[in-house]
Amino acid sequence: MVELRVGLLGLGTIGTGVARILIEQKELISRRLGKRVTLVAAADRDLTRDRGLDFTGVRLCDDANAIVTADDIDLVVELIGGYEPARTFVAAALASGKHVVTANKALIAKHGEELFPLAAEKGLQIGFEAAVGGGIPCMKALREGLAANAIDSVYGILNGTCNFILTKMENEGANYADVLKEAQALGYAEADPTFDVEGIDTAQKLSILAAMAFGSKIRFEEVFTEGISRITAADIQAAHEMGYRIKLLGIAKPHGANGQVDAVEMRVHPTLVSLSSQMAQVSDSYNAVQISGDFVEHTMYFGRGAGERPTASAVVADIMDITSGFPGGITHLAPPMGFVESSRREMPTMPMADALCEYYIRLMVQDQPGVIAAVTSILADHRISLEALIQKERHASHNVPIVMLTHETTEGNMQAAISRITALDAVQEDALILRKESAVV
Amino acid sequence: MVELRVGLLGLGTIGTGVARILIEQKELISRRLGKRVTLVAAADRDLTRDRGLDFTGVRLCDDANAIVTADDIDLVVELIGGYEPARTFVAAALASGKHVVTANKALIAKHGEELFPLAAEKGLQIGFEAAVGGGIPCMKALREGLAANAIDSVYGILNGTCNFILTKMENEGANYADVLKEAQALGYAEADPTFDVEGIDTAQKLSILAAMAFGSKIRFEEVFTEGISRITAADIQAAHEMGYRIKLLGIAKPHGANGQVDAVEMRVHPTLVSLSSQMAQVSDSYNAVQISGDFVEHTMYFGRGAGERPTASAVVADIMDITSGFPGGITHLAPPMGFVESSRREMPTMPMADALCEYYIRLMVQDQPGVIAAVTSILADHRISLEALIQKERHASHNVPIVMLTHETTEGNMQAAISRITALDAVQEDALILRKESAVV
Secondary structure, three states: OOEEEEEEEOOOHHHHHHHHHHHHOHHHHHHHHOOEEEEEEEEOOOOOOOOOOOOOOOEEEOOHHHHHOOOOOOEEEEOOOOOOOHHHHHHHHHHOOOEEEEOOHHHHHHHHHHHHHHHHHHOOOEEOHHHOOOOOOHHHHHHHHOOOOOEEEEEEEOOHHHHHHHHHHHHHOOOHHHHHHHHHHHOOOOOOOHHHHOOHHHHHHHHHHHHHHHOEOOOHHHOEEOOOOOOOHHHHHHHHHOOEEEEEEEEEEEEOOOOOOOEEEEEEEEEEEEOOOOHHHOOOOEEEEEEEEOOOEEEEEEEEOOOHHHHHHHHHHHHHHHHHOOOOHHHHOOOOOOOOHHHOEOOOEOOHHHOEEEEEEEEEEEOOOOHHHHHHHHHHHOOOOEEEEEEOOOOOOOEEEEEEEEOOEEHHHHHHHHHHHHOOOOEOOOOEEEEEOOOOO | OOEEEEEEEOOOHHHHHHHHHHHHOHHHHHHHHOOEEEEEEEEOOOOOOOOOOOOOOOEEEOOHHHHHOOOOOOEEEEOOOOOOOHHHHHHHHHHOOOEEEEOOHHHHHHHHHHHHHHHHHHOOOEEOHHHOOOOOOHHHHHHHHOOOOOEEEEEEEOOHHHHHHHHHHHHHOOOHHHHHHHHHHOOOOOOOOHHHHOOHHHHHHHHHHHHHHHOEOOOHHHOEEOOOOOOOHHHHHHHHHOOEEEEEEEEEEEEOOOOOOOEEEEEEEEEEEEOOOOHHHOOOOEEEEEEEEOOOEEEEEEEEOOOHHHHHHHHHHHHHHHHHOOOOHHHHOOOOOOOOHHHOEOOOEOOHHHOEEEEEEEEEEEOOOOHHHHHHHHHHHOOOOEEEEEEOOOOOOOEEEEEEEEOOEEHHHHHHHHHHHHOOOOEOOOOEEEEEOOOOO
């Protein structure tokens, strides 16, 4: 029986999950593939901790280098996380002729464009299903399942921490700061939550999805990114009254003519989606990705975006894919980014000012005559028309919150209008603008 | 550049869609794969109809035999539908060394077990993504994306016609017969709708999903099957009041001990799912499949279950998969049913009487003292406890509808109780029993 030999870097949460599957589901995996997957070695700095697993026959060591250069390993699983030394180890594994599987979205988002050509030259595969959407096989769906399509759009709830916080804020009418504290206590949010709540994690994942969708290069640093930290319980309530729910979405769309993609729109921000949509129903720490194509129309993929077992499920799916094509490598597998390396193109990121959006605007204004007239006449100057306007009850401060929904306009035009509006004497605080997406199913 | 040459049987709706993708997306497909897919020939009895496509360079003929035996074809796409002559052509194509892709769920459900070994012997692939869930890449998700998991359950809305009818009945408070007529006028339902509305189409698809999930053989004829034709607007309304929506679901679960599957539970019936679930949100002709595994937990896949373009998207995805592994065939691809042919096992279908369900019971009873006591005491005799009971307003006939939700019991026990209940003099019509699923996300 053909055997693929695996070396594992990192025996933390996910690494332990991967080892668990490879050990406990060994027979299932062989029945499925007709080939054998064997965990040969694993490296971690801490080998004393009891992981509740029988590692008999597995070489445990504290030196990752011993794994990436070993003669008896065909595939290296990188679960160290972060940029370095993960990048060095992955490059070394490829250099020594080993396939690579990783759950490291930061690595792929930042260094993927340096690693993919290394792999392609050697006929090796890089699998990173676990890097986006956790256990959901959404990379495979996009890369293979929808391969016959030119992709029209991608919308994703890609960060479980943000979705957990937004769900809890809505269910309990609680404020952001309180829910964040609770999420931290539960281990759903980091002590420094910036990476999650400011949308950076979502932007990394979105940049990978976009490049895979459009055959472009990954441009993580160019993703327009806003987080959820300015959203209040009152915003969630106001959106709900108007028929919407607020979700942190990653959004990618191609722009061009005649089927040619000339520029890629990529943005991450809190987004109003219709209460009756599938996306609005995605609660707690669940993730979901909507992918629409010119033939398939709308599709959606839903599941756990993180966690030991779901993430390990995605890592092992990649290992099994490579085992299916083994020996033989990339010649018999769909290319890692869904397009052969030589046909992937540098494409400019569309400036955010050109993005067409509908908007939710929340203002705090003085309770005096003429204020609403002044605000709406500025919007009219900019040819921005209103879909709805709600004036809420007056605060103790005698200030009045106003919430507006607008029809479509460009981001540049909206920002110009908002600068003028916030310059009005009667406007008391910075405006909050959120965006709305009608195309979410 | 490696080239895979395709021959197409049937230029109806889906066949035209497949030809359209292969012709119009030719460049996109090559950019993705680094290999070429060429439509070489197509057969249809009617070659005069204008299909709005430029078939230059494609050999059109009215003889399917000329395609299945041609020397210059590597893969045959069967889009004739039905059992015969589809089966004969597919067997002949495999015999002459050609890969096969089909959208024909009837063929796979009934004759798959005869065709898979033929393909395996020759190292050939049979692709049938389009047979279940239309454009949704759910076969690929189950077979490859979740391959590291022992599958715990599959729940699917697999028939767009039924989902369209149920959605319209709910939205308009309309009756089944009226909505069916409308669906027929719109072309969403056949003149003879039995195949769709009585759940047979769903059962075919479910039998394929179950065998792929558990490594068992396809046993379509053993699926317990009930359709939607007895459901009334009042049932939909009553379910809604209790927090549920009625969907026609295909349900498959494994039974056994120590990770060994000893029997497979397969049933198709109208099912109450929580209004707040993802599944309840799947409306109109959309399909969705929830697949849960021991590592990945719950996942769901959503999209168009039928139609020229979505179905063609799935067919071409299969063609592209085979092209990835070409030349080389099955050795480099996941096996068609997710387990190598030699490890797939005959497994008995669990008798429906053993299925554990929660129930919705609707009775029409005479408006007289003691009737509810008689009904509920029979349920108590059978140790069936109630979650809810609603007595609705009296009809003009002086009869009263009663709706009950029960906690879990076996189907056999429920059927015994229902026989006694319907034998009561005061019970005016046959009872309707529906089943409820709490595990739907």
